Amino acid sequence: GAVVSQHPSRVICKSGTSVKIECRSLDFQATTMFWYRQFPKQSLMLMATSNEGSKATYEQGVEKDKFLINHASLTLSTLTVTSAHPEDSSFYICSSWKAGELYGYTFGSGTRLTVV
Amino acid sequence: GENVEQHPSTLSVQEGDSAVIKCTYSDSASNYFPWYKQELGKRPQLIIDIRSNVGEKKDQRIAVTLNKTAKHFSLHITETQPEDSAVYFCAASWSNNNDMRFGAGTRLTVKP
Numbered sequence: 001g002a003v004v005s006q007h008p009s010r011v012i013c014k015s016g017t018s019v020k021i022e023c024r025s026l027d028f029q030a031t032t033m034f035w036y037r038q039f040p041k042q043s044l045m046l047m048a049t050s051n052e053g054s055k056a057t058y059e060q061g062v063e064k065d066k067f068l069i070n071h072a073s074l075t076l077s078t079l080t081v082t083s084a085h086p087e088d089s090s091f092y093i094c095s096s097w098k099a100g101e102l103y104g105y106t107f108g109s110g111t112r113l114t115v116v
Numbered sequence: 117g118e119n120v121e122q123h124p125s126t127l128s129v130q131e132g133d134s135a136v137i138k139c140t141y142s143d144s145a146s147n148y149f150p151w152y153k154q155e156l157g158k159r160p161q162l163i164i165d166i167r168s169n170v171g172e173k174k175d176q177r178i179a180v181t182l183n184k185t186a187k188h189f190s191l192h193i194t195e196t197q198p199e200d201s202a203v204y205f206c207a208a209s210w211s212n213n214n215d216m217r218f219g220a221g222t223r224l225t226v227k228p
Contacts, residue, residue: 034216043221
């Protein structure tokens with residue numbers, strides 16, 4: 001089946017610094033990548049949708065200047081959390097869909113971000 | 117946009133009993149309804165899904181029913197086992213390449 005590789009799995013950073021999270025589709029071309037955020041004991045909330053070669057579409061309430069998304073190729077999408085603050089600490093997870101895949105969306109393994 | 121509601125938020129059952137989780141959606145254009153199981157700190161794992169052209173789907177101890185008219189769908193787990201304990205999320209989407217909207221999740225605990 002389709003595989004999305006996400007790195008890093010865990011990251012701890014200081015307040016004010018930036019963190020980049022990468023999601024790579026290993027065996028398919030990910031035209032679209034969805035980025036979700038999940039706070040402890042809560043559901044997955046869609047942050048933005050990135051499309052290869054174009055600007056990402058952000059959900060209401062998500063700051064596009066703070067959460068920079070780049071989808072420069074069909075196999076790589078990145079999310080950069082800029083000027084991170086403790087309230088940005090969360091589980092970030094990407095998801096994509098392989099054309100023709102029977103079982104739908106494939107999730108990355110997630111990134112646990114802790115801002116101290 | 118799509119809004120998915122999920123109930124209950126927590127569910128505790130005895131091993132061997134059945135568990136039912138219900139979700140409603142708002143967008144009648146939604147046509148794909150997956151269910152995910154998520155263990156702590158891990159990615160959601162698809163356990164079963166249903167499309168709008170069928171009303172029921174079963175896979176061993178897991179079944180999903182869909183009522184398009186009422187816009188609700190349910191997950192049924194029979195003969196529950198302790199390893200079924202996890203958080204379960206329903207989701208809805210209206211196209212293969214569109215985003216999914218998740219329900220709030222149900223924390224299922226199966227007591228031995």
